[in-house]
Amino acid sequence: MAELFLIEGRTNAGKPFRPSDWAERLAGVLSVYRPGYRANGSVGFGQAISGYSPYAQPVVVAGLKCVVIDTRIKVLEPMAWEFICGFARDNDLPMVAACLLEQGYSPSLTTS
Numbered sequence: 001m002a003e004l005f006l007i008e009g010r011t012n013a014g015k016p017f018r019p020s021d022w023a024e025r026l027a028g029v030l031s032v033y034r035p036g037y038r039a040n041g042s043v044g045f046g047q048a049i050s051g052y053s054p055y056a057q058p059v060v061v062a063g064l065k066c067v068v069i070d071t072r073i074k075v076l077e078p079m080a081w082e083f084i085c086g087f088a089r090d091n092d093l094p095m096v097a098a099c100l101l102e103q104g105y106s107p108s109l110t111t112s
Helices: 022-029 072-076 078-090
Strands: 004-008 056-061 064-070 095-098
Touching: 004 056, 004 078, 022 056, 022 064, 064 072, 072 078, 078 095
Parallel strands: none
Antiparallel strands: 004 064, 004 095, 056 064
């Protein structure tokens, strides 16, 4: 089973993170990292990518925008993992262990 983390859309000081579409933007940047990705570019740059990566999904939890990060991205592309951790750290966003039900879990259906 994969280990999951949530990057919460509220700073450690309790302020909402801006811009309001930050979760979709972050997940969009990470959309290239998916099964079949190879650092040599066989999947990724220059090729059409549709949808978010299964390793970085925007969700809303209890009314708070978040991004679910699957740690399998660390094995797939260590620099992407460093980017994710740096993003959370630099923006003072909590990155907490997540426990989501695997069966029936669909980020697009998780609204609150």
